[in-house]
Amino acid sequence: TRRITVHDIAAASERGEKWPMLTAYDAMTASVFDEAGIPVMLVGDSMGNCHLGYETTVPVTMDEMAMLSAAVVRGTKRALIVADLPFGAYQEGPVQALRNATRLIKDAGVGAVKLEGGERSHEQIRLLVEAGIPVMGHIGLTPQSVNAMGYRVQGRGEEAAQQLLRDAKAVQDAGAFAVVLELVPAELAAEVTRTLHIPTVGIGAGPDTDAQVLVYTDMVGLTGGKVPRFTKQYANMRQVLTDAAKEYAEEVIGGTFPAAEHTFH
Numbered sequence: 001t002r003r004i005t006v007h008d009i010a011a012a013s014e015r016g017e018k019w020p021m022l023t024a025y026d027a028m029t030a031s032v033f034d035e036a037g038i039p040v041m042l043v044g045d046s047m048g049n050c051h052l053g054y055e056t057t058v059p060v061t062m063d064e065m066a067m068l069s070a071a072v073v074r075g076t077k078r079a080l081i082v083a084d085l086p087f088g089a090y091q092e093g094p095v096q097a098l099r100n101a102t103r104l105i106k107d108a109g110v111g112a113v114k115l116e117g118g119e120r121s122h123e124q125i126r127l128l129v130e131a132g133i134p135v136m137g138h139i140g141l142t143p144q145s146v147n148a149m150g151y152r153v154q155g156r157g158e159e160a161a162q163q164l165l166r167d168a169k170a171v172q173d174a175g176a177f178a179v180v181l182e183l184v185p186a187e188l189a190a191e192v193t194r195t196l197h198i199p200t201v202g203i204g205a206g207p208d209t210d211a212q213v214l215v216y217t218d219m220v221g222l223t224g225g226k227v228p229r230f231t232k233q234y235a236n237m238r239q240v241l242t243d244a245a246k247e248y249a250e251e252v253i254g255g256t257f258p259a260a261e262h263t264f265h
């Protein structure tokens with residue numbers, strides 16, 4: 001088996017096939033999703049909230065991204081692995097973006113990188129693409145800007161919708177192979193999808209994008225507390241782990257684990 005490439009992804013979208021993307025932050029979980037046939041995995045900077053215990057994605061560092069990206073690559077054989085450039089790793093300009101993206105490609109072994117921003121990031125995207133690094137864009141809600149924008153639906157109203165369309169075109173014109181649309185009205189996401197020739201990847205963007213992405217910890221019911229309305233919980237892993245931990249604890253306290261079959265003499 002060979003890895004899925006950005007060309008395979010483009011071809012699938014041209015055939016009108018929808019494709020699923022999930023985040024992953026460790027080798028073991030990534031291997032499960034790889035064997036389940038998920039074609040594209042994102043080592044998202046959502047690892048900040050979902051894996052590293054930060055409150056937002058903002059504190060995530062390049063060292064953390066590089067380490068967990070390498071783990072996801074090691075855990076997979078087939079999926080295209082996309083890694084986020086974290087906050088502060090590309091805002092200084094294209095040269096900084098290239099240096100950090102190169103690290104994720106060369107040292108961690110990912111197949112593509114993702115960065116946030118449309119018009120404001122098009123120079124960064126262009127330089128990476130010129131250097132041979134496939135780039136996924138990310139517009140609409142961009143969580144690295146939470147301190148400025150908060151977490152709310154983007155692109156509402158005529159002016160904001162026109163800006164989102166300009167951002168989408170800027171990402172495409174800079175050479176990105178796909179673009180994430182996060183938390184935008186479904187009608188606008190559909191319009192962007194019709195307008196662009198590169199695939200759109202929706203999260204909270206309705207059913208008409210070319211692909212969908214979910215944060216895996218939300219999707220499997222591992223996230224504690226409130227999850228966004230746009231996510232769907234396909235399993236209750238939090239309950240599964242809680243039950244397993246409690247049963248193990250009871251058996252240790254009660255002296256029934258380890259039993260004869262777990263014991264060497």
Ligand code: KIV
Binds near residue numbers: 042047
């Ligand atoms: O970090 C992440 O998980 C993401 C997706 C929500 C697109 O950027």
Ligand code: NA
Binds near residue numbers: 044045046057084
């Ligand atoms: Na992200």
